[in-house]
Each structure stands twice: as structure tokens, then as C-alpha cells.
Amino acid sequence: MSRAAERLKLLINHLDRSPAAIRASPASAQAFTHSPPQRLRYTLDTDLLTPEQRLSYEQDGFILIRNLVSEEDIDRFRKEFERISRQEVNVPGLVVMKDVAIVKSEFVADQRAISKLQDFQEDPELFRYCSLPQILEYVECFTGPNIMAMHTMLINKPPDAGKKTSRHPMHQDLHYFPFRPSDSIVCSWTAMERVNRQNGCLVVLPGTHTGTLQEHDYPEWEGGVNKMYHGVRGYDPQLPRVHLEMEKGDTVFFHPLLIHGSGMNQTQGFRKAISCHYASADCYYIDVRGTTQENIEKEVKGIVARRYGEGNTITFEDSWALRGRLVKGERTSL
Numbered sequence: 001m002s003r004a005a006e007r008l009k010l011l012i013n014h015l016d017r018s019p020a021a022i023r024a025s026p027a028s029a030q031a032f033t034h035s036p037p038q039r040l041r042y043t044l045d046t047d048l049l050t051p052e053q054r055l056s057y058e059q060d061g062f063i064l065i066r067n068l069v070s071e072e073d074i075d076r077f078r079k080e081f082e083r084i085s086r087q088e089v090n091v092p093g094l095v096v097m098k099d100v101a102i103v104k105s106e107f108v109a110d111q112r113a114i115s116k117l118q119d120f121q122e123d124p125e126l127f128r129y130c131s132l133p134q135i136l137e138y139v140e141c142f143t144g145p146n147i148m149a150m151h152t153m154l155i156n157k158p159p160d161a162g163k164k165t166s167r168h169p170m171h172q173d174l175h176y177f178p179f180r181p182s183d184s185i186v187c188s189w190t191a192m193e194r195v196n197r198q199n200g201c202l203v204v205l206p207g208t209h210t211g212t213l214q215e216h217d218y219p220e221w222e223g224g225v226n227k228m229y230h231g232v233r234g235y236d237p238q239l240p241r242v243h244l245e246m247e248k249g250d251t252v253f254f255h256p257l258l259i260h261g262s263g264m265n266q267t268q269g270f271r272k273a274i275s276c277h278y279a280s281a282d283c284y285y286i287d288v289r290g291t292t293q294e295n296i297e298k299e300v301k302g303i304v305a306r307r308y309g310e311g312n313t314i315t316f317e318d319s320w321a322l323r324g325r326l327v328k329g330e331r332t333s334l
Contacts, residue, residue: 041183042142043141044141048137059206060206061258062204062253064246074249074274080126085113085114091122091123093122094118095117097116097228115157117153117154119152121323126152126154127149129276135251135276136327138188138253142183142255143184145329146328147278148278148281148283148327149277150185150323151176151276151320154273155271156270157270157272158265159266159268159269168261168262169231170203170231170232171231171260172259173256174213175230178286178316179279179284180283182255182257184280186253186256186278189251189273190251190273190274192248193248194246194248195246195247198266199269200262200265201245203242203244204242204259205241205242205259206242208257209258215232216231217295231261239259256277278327279334281331283334288316
């Protein structure tokens with residue numbers, strides 16, 4: 001370990017100690033007063049993250065782990081996606097989404113017509129991703145030992161049809177979630193193949209996780225916007241950004257307030273990734289009425305009404321409680 005790393009580790013060990021454990025040692029007759037040390041806010045000390053990684057997440061709101069998911073696992077996820085695309089398997093609760101530019105195109109019922117699978121918690125093969133030990137080992141650094149898998153997606157970003165609809169507006173994931181605290185929520189996002197600027201890699205705004213939840217709505221894009229693709233209102237495209245180019249199996253973990261999105265897929269292939277949003281089972285639900293999240297609540301209620309009938313009594317909170325699954329520890333609240 002380098003001397004710089006040793007100093008960082010010493011600093012973090014000091015920050016992670018409770019104030020009661022720190023005792024003063026008189027060095028002279030002069031008395032000094034000190035404010036109690038503060039813990040690192042966004043990460044927990046599980047002995048997995050290095051001091052540099054913890055400080056990086058504290059500062060940037062994301063951390064990239066190379067080669068975390070095996071090629072064998074990713075190939076299995078891909079095969080299951082293809083089975084679902086061919087309608088060989090029926091998954092309860094699964095939401096199959098299509099890009100607005102190709103939904104009425106000539107594509108047949110196969111993976112080319114699908115831009116995203118959402119809420120695959122009832123598919124044992126795809127949901128296996130959410131329970132991978134190496135993923136949960138990192139998730140625990142942000143949520144603690146009681147872990148719920150709350151939101152699942154397999155993204156199949158299509159080649160852009162010429163209307164720029166394959167891009168995803170810059171947004172904060174917390175906009176969609178009626179549970180808190182935000183610091184106990186984290187997303188894992190794994191590349192299922194090489195992801196670069198040409199096929200629409202993730203774009204993040206480092207440090208924006210330290211801000212607040214901003215107002216979101218559909219951007220006014222000429223080519224149209226995919227369903228539920230809300231973006232930050234008044235987003236400044238001049239803000240510093242990082243393009244996360246990744247190889248197959250690389251995984252990024254990021255905070256739900258981190259502003260991020262993705263560009264167009266300018267290739268002829270489909271860019272695949274699989275992800276899960278996790279939350280501490282100790283999190284709690286909030287009422288979003290009267291907040292900036294009220295628009296997404298109304299949209300979700302509309303979708304539920306169309307699916308189950310106008311007389312249903314499923315609330316915004318219920319829609320999340322029904323899809324949440326315990327993947328480690330105890331289900332204490334959520």
C-alpha cells in the first residue's frame with residue numbers, strides 16, 4: 001500500500017470512529033476545543049471499498065468496478081432476454097417497452113422491437129442478477145446488511161431511427177421512487193457488451209448527488225420521447241460530464257440523486273445492459289403529493305388503472321411494495 005493510501009485509510013478510520021471513542025491527550029498546558037469528527041456520508045465501512053474508492057464515491061456519486069459479472073452469467077441473461085423477446089415465456093408483472101420511433105415499424109416480435117424490459121422480478125433467471133454475491137457485496141457498502149431489490153431493468157438500446165429517440169434525457173432516479181432516505185439507495189448497472197460513446201454509454205454529472213431532487217418532466221424533443229423518460233427541467237448541457245465507457249461485465253454503482261442519462265446509439269447494433277436499484281430494507285415510504293414527484297405518481301396510477309381497471313385501489317407506494325424483493329438480511333420496513 002502506498003504512503004498516500006495509508007494516510008487515507010488512517011483518515012477514514014478516524015472519521016468512522018464514534019465521538020465517544022475519541023479521547024483527548026493533553027500535549028501542553030493550553031486547552032483546545034474540537035468539533036466532533038463527521039462520518040463519511042455516502043458509504044459504510046465494510047472492509048470492501050478502499051479508502052480511495054470511498055472518497056471517490058463521496059465526491060462523485062458513482063464508482064466503476066471492472067469485470068465484476070462473469071461472461072457466463074451475462075450470456076445466460078442475454079439468452080433469457082431472447083426467449084422473452086420471442087414470447088416463449090410469460091413473466092408476470094413484466095413491462096415490455098418499445099422505442100417510440102420503432103413501435104409501429106416493420107419489426108417482428110423479436111428482440112429488435114424491444115428497447116427495455118422492466119420489472120423482471122418474477123423471472124428467476126434474470127432476477128438472479130440481483131442476487132449475485134459479488135454485486136450484493138458492493139451494494140451493502142451503501143445500503144447496509146438488509147437489502148431490497150426494488151427496481152429491475154434490462155436495457156436494449158436500439159440503433160437510432162434518425163429521430164434521436166434512442167437517447168435518454170438527463171435525470172435523477174430518485175424522481176421515480178417514493179421511499180427514503182436517498183443515501184440508502186443505490187443502482188448497479190452492468191454492461192452486457194462493450195459500451196462506448198458510439199452506442200450510447202451512460203453520461204454522468206459528477207458531484208450532483210450532493211444536491212437536491214430537481215423538477216422533472218418530458219423534454220420537448222422534436223423526435224418524441226419514450227414513455228416514462230422524464231428529464232431534469234432546465235438542464236444545462238454545458239455542465240461538466242463524464243462518459244462511462246465500459247467493457248462486458250463492468251459494473252457502475254451510483255447514487256439516486258446523481259444526474260445521468262445516455263446518448264444516441266449511432267451504431268447498427270443493440271446496446272444491452274442489466275441493472276437493479278437496491279434500497280435498505282430500513283427505508284420508508286413517503287407521500288409525494290404536493291411535491292415535484294406528483295407528475296410521475298399520476299402517470300404510474302394511470303398505467304395501473306389501464307392494466308387493472310379504474311376501480312383498483314393500488315397506490316403509488318403499493319406499486320413499489322409489490323415489486324420489491326428481499327435479497328439479503330431481513331425485511332424490516334420496505
